Amino acid sequence: MMNYSITALFWLATATLLLGLWKRTKLWRAGQPAEFAWLNLLAIPKRYFVDLHHVVAREPFIARTHVATAGGAVAALGLVAINYGLMLYCAALNWAILAATAIMLIGVFFVWLRRRNAPARLSRGAWSRLPYSLAAFALGLLIVNLPVTVLSAGVAVFALLLLLVGSAELALGIGLGGPMKHAIAGLLHLAFHPRQERFSGKLSTALMTLDLTNQEYGINKPSDFKWNQLLGFDACVQCGKCEAACPAFAAGQPLNPKKLIQDLVLGLSNDEKSGKTDANFAGSPYPGLPIGEHSGSMHAPIVPSLIEAETLWSCTTCRACVQECPMLIEHVDAIVGLRRNLTLTQGAAPGKAPQTLENLRQTATVGGYDRNARYHWAVDLDVKTIQPNMPVDLLLVAGEGAFDMRYQRTLRALVKLLKAAKMDFAVMGALERDTGDTARRLGDEATFQSLAKQNIDTFNSLTFKRIVTADPHVMHSLKNEYPALGGNYEVLHHTTLLAQLASSGQLKLGKSAETRKLTYHDPCYLGRYNGETDAPRDLLKAIGLQVNEMERSGLRGRCCGGGGGAPLTDIPGKQRIPDIRIQDARNIGAELVAVGCPQCTSMLEGVVRNRPDVLDIAELVASVMEHAS
Amino acid sequence: MSDENNIKRINPRRAYKIMADGVKRIVLGSISDFVAHEATSHHGTNKPVRTPSAPKARVLVIAHSDRGMLDDHARQALAAAAILADANTAVVVLVLGELREDLSNAGADEVLVIAELDYQTFQPDVEVSCAKTIIASIVPKHIFMPDNLIGDGDLGRRLIACYPEKSAATHVIELNNVQVANYQLGGTSLALTSLPYIVLLAADTTDSRLAFSAAAQKLDSTFANQNTAKSQKSNYTNLGMQTISAANIALEEADFIVSAGNGVDNVTTLQALAASLDAAIGASRVAVDDGKFTRDKQIGATGKTVTASTYLAIGISGAVQHLQGIKDCRHVIAINRDNSAPIIKRADLSVIGDAESIMQELITAIAQVKSSAQEAA
Amino acid sequence: MSIKNIVALVSAGRHPISGQARHCRNDSLAMTIGLALTSDLNAENANSVNLKVIHAGHAKNAALTDYLALGASQIDVIPALENADIVDSLAENLKNVDVILMGSRAESGQDSGLLPYLLAEKLNYSLVANVLTIKQTTEGIEALQFLPKGKRRSVKVTMPTVIVIHPLAPVQLRHAYARQANGHISQFATQTPTQESKYSCTVEWQTQSTIRKPNKLKAKENKSGHARMLSATVSENKGGAVVNDGNSVEKAQVILSYLREHRLINF
Structure with missing residues (x-):
């Protein structure tokens, strides 16, 4: 009797689950078509245990808890499927089920323990019931599999009820959008992830190119996302690691990446007529924006009824959220997709952004400068300016920093070092146009593509082997985003090149006389976007400087607030992002912050009151050269 | 010094008078040590008089008055006409709106006033017909007007359109006896032409301080005035004026800005000073980043570019970006602790010292001036 | 209407x-x-x-x-x-x-x-x-x-x-x-390019592509020799006047008289 009940329950639950999955699939399929391969389903185990676990394992406690809970549950479910689903009712398998449920129960205990002292980033609401419903499932399954021949009727009914409650959590999750939705959607997301390169150990940070001739103008409504992006949003477990990493959230600007993803989930799953708001969201709100006043649906414009524009314009595109997300969700793609629609169809970028975009269109510089003046800082340095039919090894692309008197010091230092290393190099001179990086982050894909195509034409008319730049944003554009438009170049950050030259002995370096306590700030576009965290540190070590690491460094470095056009849109918050970063430096007693990016330099130097000095690595290295000579 | 030798010495700085033709005359017999300074009085009694006794030609200056006075821009147009006029040419000024000051020092030989045509009332059709009547009676060689926004730029262009056969130039930035210049092609090109019939002068083309004075003889303007009395059907109806307080005015529009930098600790004092000067408040980036002011107050390359006549920079060191934002300000006054700050090089007047106490004293001084002016009135 | x-x-x-x-x-x-x-x-x-x-x-x-x-x-x-x-x-x-x-x-x-x-x-x-x-x-x-x-x-x-x-x-x-x-x-299909202007108020201009600061028109002064010498020897101070000395009251007065001298305030 009991066995049959469990079999019935199992198949009922399975049917419910499949029905729910079918329902949910219908929602995802409302999205735009995307290339995918069914065979990737086979890659799920590897991607789960390697790529996903790599992120989760940063927090060992929760990693072990999840292994016990999910592992126990999956094992138990598999065994139940065999033993009860196929109606074998084999006693040995009962023992195995018992073992699996016991492991699961231990895991659930730790889930419960964690929930008792949950950090603020974790969502409450439905997620708070999870330890209990999972415990009900495990306990129910444990009881019915106990090696006793006859359970008292009361206990049997109680156990079945527990099992029913637990199974409901598991089976209904995907169909009704409960917390356990993450299990199914998460696994499918691993298979059909929009950035498949991520699973082959490569960085995948370039924004997708829009086909403007085909009237692709970004995301207006949830159904404008690709179906696998929608699937990805459903994978979110609301752990809030993105929230904890987000510099805009920390600064009190109205952005919370977790809330953003949940708003999109609300949009994709909401019935058009229900008018259901985001009131059920049980996590931290967007700072300054109350919960319960926004609503959306699959075919309704997202901004502003579901998500306010200022939320989107708060993002610095630093990718800290993406770096932290255990479910490998791509928040920045979603934000830029939404920005693109605002900019391309309404021209609605706020603050100084419209003026900047106009400058880029009209002068090919961010600040509206004369581009013939970009290399004026190099007049007295006896530097070649590249021309067609003048082959060089190395082309120096300065970027917008060249117009900034502060960053010209860095560039001059770099030129001196390149000369000391006897490099065959030239600067780009008046031929250089802005890479369009800022335009692209602000959603102006048209201006980006126009600038990129002009730059690619220019590069094609020149002969060089490699490009070096002191601006990681220039580097990211040229190296990662120009290939999609037909420009393929070997692009080096100046610290990478200098580190190579130093280790090969081509650049002979002495030891720095610097005695101040030093730290290094990783630019997001160098670290997370290009994976370069070692060369700057190696270089500092090579001149005898010890790097004291700040609270967040390397691939998990904290943003300076200068990316993504955020200083232009300038959405007000409670404090400024660079102040937070300088506080990191103060906290370890650093008196000197080494940087490798013009944006970081100007943002960090913009912090008022006594702060550590900010110097580019090129300046530090060049000062060693001067001491030596 | 003793007088033992009893040698008679002549005080080389003994009293003198400057005669109407500008020549210095020693006052004979005067034993006082009083030194007569060169006259700076507004009546120009000591300056040579330019007004021709029997003019053969006339030039006309048309300008609106503001609260009974011609502003400096209008005086520049008048001065330009007077400087360019030869010995046989008289300068006639047509003042639209009430006139409560003497224009002899401003170079006007003859003055016509039509008090009813105050700039605050929009009545371009009446103004055009009055001006045409006067032009027809005076037959001026040239007409000079300030190209401003209190009605003269508008009236000037309406007149140019009325006389399509006559030559004209607007936004004139430079003029002399033979030619005028202005910027064209979006300010990228300097264009020259010979002195036209109607000249609309941009601000700051002419030094309005003249070395001579004029008769400023008031003429009867009733013949032109009759036009205003006529009840003609107008295309324009005035619905009233409103004034935005300096505190709420957009910085781009403000004519007087009090701006604070890192050196200002007490924002309340600054606000009080701005209120007493009826000035808008601006701030440097540092002060904004510091949270003392909102972002929309930020002046500079990354903030707003302002064009105020007066820019009072308090505790602002003057970073390049900030100076970019104030490049079009006419009078920059700096109060700063550090006399080597970059703003000192830009400022027309710099006062070195403690910002807080100077602001306090300035507020007190302004209050005194205001109350004594009230008593006088 | x-x-x-x-x-x-x-x-x-x-x-x-x-x-x-x-x-x-x-x-x-x-x-x-x-x-x-x-x-x-x-x-x-x-x-x-x-x-x-x-x-x-x-x-x-x-x-x-x-x-x-x-x-x-x-x-x-x-x-x-x-x-x-x-x-x-x-x-x-x-x-x-x-x-x-x-x-x-x-x-x-x-x-x-x-x-x-x-x-x-x-x-x-x-x-x-x-x-x-x-x-x-x-x-x-x-x-x-x-x-x-x-x-x-x-x-x-x-x-x-x-x-x-x-x-x-x-x-x-x-x-x-x-x-x-x-x-x-x-x-507009029917229009032919327009002819030369009939408006003489659009006068003939000679344009220069170089931008220079305009020269200010000043009245010729019949100055005394002393004043002429002064204006010849004391060049216009580019940085403007700098007041270092005096107490705050005097400094405030300097600012106030500057404002009044240049008619920047109307009281």
Whole structure:
């Protein structure tokens, strides 16, 4: 009797689950078509245990808890499927089920323990019931599999009820959008992830190119996302690691990446007529924006009824959220997709952004400068300016920093070092146009593509082997985003090149006389976007400087607030992002912050009151050269 | 010094008078040590008089008055006409709106006033017909007007359109006896032409301080005035004026800005000073980043570019970006602790010292001036 | 009388540094105000109001695409020779228009700000300049005019009228690529390029591409020898006066007397 009940329950639950999955699939399929391969389903185990676990394992406690809970549950479910689903009712398998449920129960205990002292980033609401419903499932399954021949009727009914409650959590999750939705959607997301390169150990940070001739103008409504992006949003477990990493959230600007993803989930799953708001969201709100006043649906414009524009314009595109997300969700793609629609169809970028975009269109510089003046800082340095039919090894692309008197010091230092290393190099001179990086982050894909195509034409008319730049944003554009438009170049950050030259002995370096306590700030576009965290540190070590690491460094470095056009849109918050970063430096007693990016330099130097000095690595290295000579 | 030798010495700085033709005359017999300074009085009694006794030609200056006075821009147009006029040419000024000051020092030989045509009332059709009547009676060689926004730029262009056969130039930035210049092609090109019939002068083309004075003889303007009395059907109806307080005015529009930098600790004092000067408040980036002011107050390359006549920079060191934002300000006054700050090089007047106490004293001084002016009135 | 036909006149601008063709901001403000007025009027009542965006010049001018991006769905081009006077041909095409909107000053050609006045005179239309906002009333257009020192004036004007928009009009320009891609530029078929100007007020100008600071006109002074010597030896101090000494009261007085001397305050 009991066995049959469990079999019935199992198949009922399975049917419910499949029905729910079918329902949910219908929602995802409302999205735009995307290339995918069914065979990737086979890659799920590897991607789960390697790529996903790599992120989760940063927090060992929760990693072990999840292994016990999910592992126990999956094992138990598999065994139940065999033993009860196929109606074998084999006693040995009962023992195995018992073992699996016991492991699961231990895991659930730790889930419960964690929930008792949950950090603020974790969502409450439905997620708070999870330890209990999972415990009900495990306990129910444990009881019915106990090696006793006859359970008292009361206990049997109680156990079945527990099992029913637990199974409901598991089976209904995907169909009704409960917390356990993450299990199914998460696994499918691993298979059909929009950035498949991520699973082959490569960085995948370039924004997708829009086909403007085909009237692709970004995301207006949830159904404008690709179906696998929608699937990805459903994978979110609301752990809030993105929230904890987000510099805009920390600064009190109205952005919370977790809330953003949940708003999109609300949009994709909401019935058009229900008018259901985001009131059920049980996590931290967007700072300054109350919960319960926004609503959306699959075919309704997202901004502003579901998500306010200022939320989107708060993002610095630093990718800290993406770096932290255990479910490998791509928040920045979603934000830029939404920005693109605002900019391309309404021209609605706020603050100084419209003026900047106009400058880029009209002068090919961010600040509206004369581009013939970009290399004026190099007049007295006896530097070649590249021309067609003048082959060089190395082309120096300065970027917008060249117009900034502060960053010209860095560039001059770099030129001196390149000369000391006897490099065959030239600067780009008046031929250089802005890479369009800022335009692209602000959603102006048209201006980006126009600038990129002009730059690619220019590069094609020149002969060089490699490009070096002191601006990681220039580097990211040229190296990662120009290939999609037909420009393929070997692009080096100046610290990478200098580190190579130093280790090969081509650049002979002495030891720095610097005695101040030093730290290094990783630019997001160098670290997370290009994976370069070692060369700057190696270089500092090579001149005898010890790097004291700040609270967040390397691939998990904290943003300076200068990316993504955020200083232009300038959405007000409670404090400024660079102040937070300088506080990191103060906290370890650093008196000197080494940087490798013009944006970081100007943002960090913009912090008022006594702060550590900010110097580019090129300046530090060049000062060693001067001491030596 | 003793007088033992009893040698008679002549005080080389003994009293003198400057005669109407500008020549210095020693006052004979005067034993006082009083030194007569060169006259700076507004009546120009000591300056040579330019007004021709029997003019053969006339030039006309048309300008609106503001609260009974011609502003400096209008005086520049008048001065330009007077400087360019030869010995046989008289300068006639047509003042639209009430006139409560003497224009002899401003170079006007003859003055016509039509008090009813105050700039605050929009009545371009009446103004055009009055001006045409006067032009027809005076037959001026040239007409000079300030190209401003209190009605003269508008009236000037309406007149140019009325006389399509006559030559004209607007936004004139430079003029002399033979030619005028202005910027064209979006300010990228300097264009020259010979002195036209109607000249609309941009601000700051002419030094309005003249070395001579004029008769400023008031003429009867009733013949032109009759036009205003006529009840003609107008295309324009005035619905009233409103004034935005300096505190709420957009910085781009403000004519007087009090701006604070890192050196200002007490924002309340600054606000009080701005209120007493009826000035808008601006701030440097540092002060904004510091949270003392909102972002929309930020002046500079990354903030707003302002064009105020007066820019009072308090505790602002003057970073390049900030100076970019104030490049079009006419009078920059700096109060700063550090006399080597970059703003000192830009400022027309710099006062070195403690910002807080100077602001306090300035507020007190302004209050005194205001109350004594009230008593006088 | 209600508005039926609104025209926004747009000119070709160029960037002062790069020389690249672009919209003229002043005209864009006027056009945007026209677009807003049109959509407001169409939302209010059923009879449709039509906004025509007209450019006199060359249809291939790259500046025109900016106006599409800024909201014009179509631009009608009246062919005109470069630097030719366009008053006559424009006037020919602007009969039976209720409201003509344009910017206060172009950034190509002479930038004299005369075109609206010549048009209004030629067509015998009323004209209001320095306008910040407009709205329709029962008898015409109500315009808010900009006056310096924070003053604003409301006036009512009868139609047909030429409205010249002030550069500080509270309008947000929004440049959207999608509109540029979807917009059209069409040419008035019947017009032949206009002839040389009949207006002699557009005088002959000699242009120099180098920009220099203008020389200020000063009265020749019949100064004493001493004063002449002074002005010859004491050059104009570039950095301005610097007051280092004295107490705060004296320093405050220095500032106050500077302000009064230059008539920067009126008390």
